[in-house]
Amino acid sequence: MVVFGFLDWFWLFLFIVLMIICGVLFYRLGKRSMSDFFLAGRGLPWWLPAASVYATHSATDTPIWISGVIYQHGLRGIWYTFFSAWCAISAFASTRIFRRSLAYTQAEWQTIRFSGLGAELLRGWIAGWQVFMNMFVLGWVGIAMGKVCHYLFNWPEWLGLILFSSLCAVYVLAAGYWGVVMADFQQGVIAFAVIIIVSIWGIATAGGPHTIIAKINSLGQSWRLNPFAFTGVASGDFPLVWFLTMLVIAVIGGFGMGTSIDWYPEAQRIQSAKTIRDASYSIWAGSALIVIRNSLWAVAILAFFTIYPHISSTAEYEMAWYRLGFEFLPVGLVGFFFAAIVAIHLSTVSTHLNLGASYATRDLYNHYFRPEAGEKELVWVGRISTLIILLGSFIYGMMMQEITQWLIFALWIMAAGIWLPSILQVVWWRFNSWGYLSSWIANLGLSWLVVWVLPEFHVIPVLPDYLQFWTMMVLGALIYIPLTFLTPPEDMNRLVKYYVMSRPLGWWKPVREEAIRKGLEGFSVVQSKGGI
Amino acid sequence: MSWIKTKWTAEEAEQWTKEDYIIFIISPLVYILLAVGLALSLLLLWYGFVILCVGMVLLVIMLKIIDPKLKAVSEDYEVKQREYLEDLEKIARWEE
Numbered sequence: 113m114v115v116f117g118f119l120d121w122f123w124l125f126l127f128i129v130l131m132i133i134c135g136v137l138f139y140r141l142g143k144r145s146m147s148d149f150f151l152a153g154r155g156l157p158w159w160l161p162a163a164s165v166y167a168t169h170s171a172t173d174t175p176i177w178i179s180g181v182i183y184q185h186g187l188r189g190i191w192y193t194f195f196s197a198w199c200a201i202s203a204f205a206s207t208r209i210f211r212r213s214l215a216y217t218q219a220e221w222q223t224i225r226f227s228g229l230g231a232e233l234l235r236g237w238i239a240g241w242q243v244f245m246n247m248f249v250l251g252w253v254g255i256a257m258g259k260v261c262h263y264l265f266n267w268p269e270w271l272g273l274i275l276f277s278s279l280c281a282v283y284v285l286a287a288g289y290w291g292v293v294m295a296d297f298q299q300g301v302i303a304f305a306v307i308i309i310v311s312i313w314g315i316a317t318a319g320g321p322h323t324i325i326a327k328i329n330s331l332g333q334s335w336r337l338n339p340f341a342f343t344g345v346a347s348g349d350f351p352l353v354w355f356l357t358m359l360v361i362a363v364i365g366g367f368g369m370g371t372s373i374d375w376y377p378e379a380q381r382i383q384s385a386k387t388i389r390d391a392s393y394s395i396w397a398g399s400a401l402i403v404i405r406n407s408l409w410a411v412a413i414l415a416f417f418t419i420y421p422h423i424s425s426t427a428e429y430e431m432a433w434y435r436l437g438f439e440f441l442p443v444g445l446v447g448f449f450f451a452a453i454v455a456i457h458l459s460t461v462s463t464h465l466n467l468g469a470s471y472a473t474r475d476l477y478n479h480y481f482r483p484e485a486g487e488k489e490l491v492w493v494g495r496i497s498t499l500i501i502l503l504g505s506f507i508y509g510m511m512m513q514e515i516t517q518w519l520i521f522a523l524w525i526m527a528a529g530i531w532l533p534s535i536l537q538v539v540w541w542r543f544n545s546w547g548y549l550s551s552w553i554a555n556l557g558l559s560w561l562v563v564w565v566l567p568e569f570h571v572i573p574v575l576p577d578y579l580q581f582w583t584m585m586v587l588g589a590l591i592y593i594p595l596t597f598l599t600p601p602e603d604m605n606r607l608v609k610y611y612v613m614s615r616p617l618g619w620w621k622p623v624r625e626e627a628i629r630k631g632l633e634g635f636s637v638v639q640s641k642g643g644i
Numbered sequence: 645m646s647w648i649k650t651k652w653t654a655e656e657a658e659q660w661t662k663e664d665y666i667i668f669i670i671s672p673l674v675y676i677l678l679a680v681g682l683a684l685s686l687l688l689l690w691y692g693f694v695i696l697c698v699g700m701v702l703l704v705i706m707l708k709i710i711d712p713k714l715k716a717v718s719e720d721y722e723v724k725q726r727e728y729l730e731d732l733e734k735i736a737r738w739e740e
Contacts, residue, residue, distance in 0.1 A: 190679055190683060407679050615659075
């Protein structure tokens with residue numbers, strides 16, 4: 113338990129009041145239309161969504177997870193956190209294409225890229241899945257906050273979960289995405305400042321960089337200082353093939369949409385940027401901040417390792433960064449530190465509340481139940497959806513102990529088998545809605561087989577995670593590629609319209625030729641140069 | 645860098661060109677160099693500062709290459725955006 117002084121409480125209350133007021137101030141803008149409530153009117157300069165990308169992906173569980181991999185693996189552990197690098201290419205490829213589509217959500221994009229029943233099935237599936245996923249993520253990060261409050265103040269876990277998520281809901285309900293993004297900016301600045309302060313403080317407490325290096329060397333663990341300390345090509349706990357697989361997944365994944373679970377909140381930020389250029393820079397810069405943040409954390413955790421080098425309990429060393437703050441910061445700054453943790457938490461909660469509500473409102477209510485609904489009605493449905501998702505997250509949060517393992521598995525299978533189809537839907541004109549839909553379904557079955565059922569019956573050995581990825585990718589392709597060719601291509605008129613609007617990269621020659629044949633504007637250059 | 649195009653018409657900027665492909669290589673490299681360079685610099689290792697500097701130089705080069713093109717794409721697209729938004733509403737409301 114940590115004891116707060118007057119100054120600690122002062123910082124905490126000041127920050128909470130500022131965060132909530134900052135969000136509520138934008139009430140009038142948020143209620144103007146659905147576009148305002150979910151996309152801030154599509155008019156933000158790049159640095160606002162960039163701060164939101166950074167703030168959203170700094171959650172209460174993030175330092176716990178990063179502390180774990182760095183304490184265990186040393187500096188090479190930064191590669192476990194490198195999946196956010198999908199934005200390196202996405203910012204200049206899929207972000208550009210998606211921003212041009214103007215889709216509110218990834219679910220809506222399916223009905224712009226594809227047509228007919230397959231497109232509608234995809235839209236309904238992705239919308240429903242995203243409503244569930246956002247509730248789940250809120251429950252997950254909410255209960256992590258409950259655990260932090262239990263550790264600090266001995267509160268029951270449900271109190272930390274409900275209290276802070278409810279405070280956050282005040283400004284999300286009032287101002288929608290305007291409140292989210294404005295509060296995210298403020299929270300992102302506070303969180304980044306505190307991450308720098310605590311990390312540098314931790315390094316200094318350990319005796320400074322030279323002492324840290326000397327201690328690690330004296331422990332005979334100099335490999336911890338090498339980010340490229342592979343344990344072999346395919347052997348050990350950090351093989352080269354794992355690293356290469358991670359790079360392929362992260363970097364090449366940037367050509368697709370939905371190759372990372374983080375694509376969905378980023379899609380909202382992309383559409384809220386005022387121009388294509390702003391959208392690109394927001395995604396690139398937001399993720400660059402995440403990469404920089406991870407390196408700061410990594411060195412701070414190395415410092416912690418030199419102070420406590422023999423912790424074997426995962427649960428204990430995963431709290432490394434929090435312990436640096438709460439054990440070593442002076443009284444007065446501890447409250448500042450906790451206020452930053454609250455900021456980190458609220459920025460993640462606000463995003464997922466608003467994002468889940470956008471799928472419920474735009475894709476389910478507006479598209480399937482009330483296509484004729486007016487703007488005022490849709491804003492109210494957005495608010496009611498926000499409230500339902502908040503209440504659902506409390507239930508998920510309280511159930512989390514029992515279901516976490518199952519849901520982490522569900523997250524993994526969602527990401528692994530649809531990685532390649534999520535790229536193909538962007539870069540290959542012939543890939544159709546039935547191909548994409550079948551890849552989702554095939555992935556559900558294959559992942560159970562490859563990860564659990566076949567190893568359990570000794571048909572195949574238990575595969576390392578990078579081999580599971582490649583196996584599921586190949587097996588999945590054996591299903592969705594034939595199915596794509598056995599079903600007709602998408603309606604050519606829809607494809608041409610999509611092509612002219614979005615200008616996708618990759619293999620689009622028949623569509624491009626049809627667009628030229630129809631005499632659409634802007635194709636003289638294409639015609640003369642004979643390329644995309 | 646005369647082989648890098650810095651003046652774009654809207655039509656030219658809409659195509660995927662060598663400038664985009666160069667960025668697809670440089671951009672992940674910048675992330676890797678920033679991540680490794682910053683971590684090693686915080687440990688005051690000289691090669692950390694070198695890696696960090698290379699990352700920052702590449703970042704500047706990246707922006708010099710891609711920014712003129714992104715500006716041209718954006719300016720042209722914003723003119724058409726209103727019409728596209730109307731189409732989007734038609735799909736959402738089953739009018740198309």
